[in-house]
Amino acid sequence: MRLSEIRDLLECDVLCGEDRLDLEIEECFAADLMSDVLAYCRPNALLLTGLTGVQSVHTADVAELAAVVYVNRKRPAGHILDIAREKEIPLLSTPRTLYEACGILRASGFAGGSRTR
Numbered sequence: 001m002r003l004s005e006i007r008d009l010l011e012c013d014v015l016c017g018e019d020r021l022d023l024e025i026e027e028c029f030a031a032d033l034m035s036d037v038l039a040y041c042r043p044n045a046l047l048l049t050g051l052t053g054v055q056s057v058h059t060a061d062v063a064e065l066a067a068v069v070y071v072n073r074k075r076p077a078g079h080i081l082d083i084a085r086e087k088e089i090p091l092l093s094t095p096r097t098l099y100e101a102c103g104i105l106r107a108s109g110f111a112g113g114s115r116t117r
Helices: 004-010 034-040 054-062 078-087 098-107
Strands: 013-016 028-029 046-049 067-070 091-093
Touching: 004 067, 004 091, 004 098, 013 078, 028 034, 028 098, 046 098, 054 067, 054 078, 054 098
Parallel strands: 028 046, 046 067, 067 091
Antiparallel strands: 013 091
């Protein structure tokens, strides 16, 4: 599914990365513990999180994630958006809760982006 379709499904605002909305994404991973993302998330997955600190962008970069969606209308500070732009990581914000966003994506055919142990 394209990132633009995810934006529409989750009613997201695009915070940065408007030029990357044509990205194809097939898996998602939801977490607020960035250590879990690093340990269990597959590359090229979409990250759904409520954590808006700089760690979310650095983790997305290290884990080679496709994009980050912040839930509950959360938005990172401006300097974090600058880092995401520099690293070419699209950031979006949805009014949905983490639970709702995961349910919507799962119902739309998304697979989980978790590695097996």
